[in-house]
Amino acid sequence: MFSLKHSVSACLVLATSYSVPxxxxxxxxxxxxxxxxxxxxxxxxxxxxxxxxxxxxxxxxxxxxxxxxxxxxxxxxxxxxxxxxxxxxxxxxxxxxxxxAQPAAKAGGDTALAKTGEEKAGICLHCHGAQGQGSAQIPRLAGQHPGYLEAQLKHFKEGSRQGGPMQGMASRLSDDDIKALSAYFGSL
CATH class of the missing domain: 1.10.760.10 (Cytochrome c-like domain)
Structure with missing residues (x-):
């Protein structure tokens, strides 16, 4: 797992790597x-x-x-x-x-898996916000479909989706970690 220092550094790299006029x-x-x-x-x-x-x-x-x-x-x-x-x-x-501007969705997820994901979510919350709400160019994870999140993390892990520090972050996650984190964010 990444340390807090590495997580914060990765977030800063991601936040400054995109610009939108x-x-x-x-x-x-x-x-x-x-x-x-x-x-x-x-x-x-x-x-x-x-x-x-x-x-x-x-x-x-x-x-x-x-x-x-x-x-x-x-x-x-x-x-x-x-x-x-x-x-x-x-x-x-x-x-x-x-x-x-639309009200947030709540996708739900396996409750037991979400509890496990909550214990592992610190690595994500440094960039994606304390409630998974995202900020600026960092996406909202809260309320996202667990199946969608799981697929995207796997794409980052295997390199078929590119995105700042996400390849490095996802490469350190087991398939079980990915499932648990996806369930947790879907439950928010």
Whole structure:
């Protein structure tokens, strides 16, 4: 496991490794565009399918960075690349503002596994916040589907998803740790 010093250093690297130009976001305009997102991410960003993330209450800067990464192809997902191809930077900022303004989702998770995950969560909370709420370009984990979180941690661990210090963090987690942490954050 990482020490507190390594965790804080990793968070600082992650926080300074992305930059998003500030545009005045219009959440109402984002709500109009969000219809294309509802099929997978659910009404108001609350997905009923654990394969797709909840977008409700997600950090707007994080959403904007991820949408731009899908659009540029630096984050791979054929469906998302297709859906973001014709979005302007303003559209992206508006969508991010819309989803960030939605009430948080709560996905739930295996209670016993969540208790184990809570004991291991310190490594995540240094960057993702005391309640898993995220900040700026660090994503909200609280209320996310455990299955989605588990898949993303495995992608980071195997290197098929890139993202600042997350490869290093995930590489130190066992499959059991990943399941427990995912259940914990889903339960918040």
């Amino acid at each position: 500030a545009l005045a976001a219009d959440a109402a305009a984002g709500a109009e565009k969000a219809a294309i997102c509802a099929g997978c991410h659910g009404p108001n960003g609350k997905s009923s399918n654990p394969q797709w993330p909840n977008l409700a209450a997600q950090q707007p800067d994080y959403l904007a960075v991820q949408l731009k990464a899908f659009k540029s192809g630096t984050r791979k997902n054929p469906m998302m690349q297709s859906l973001t191809a014709n979005l302007s930077d303003q559209d992206i900022e508006n969508l991010a503002a819309h989803f960030a």
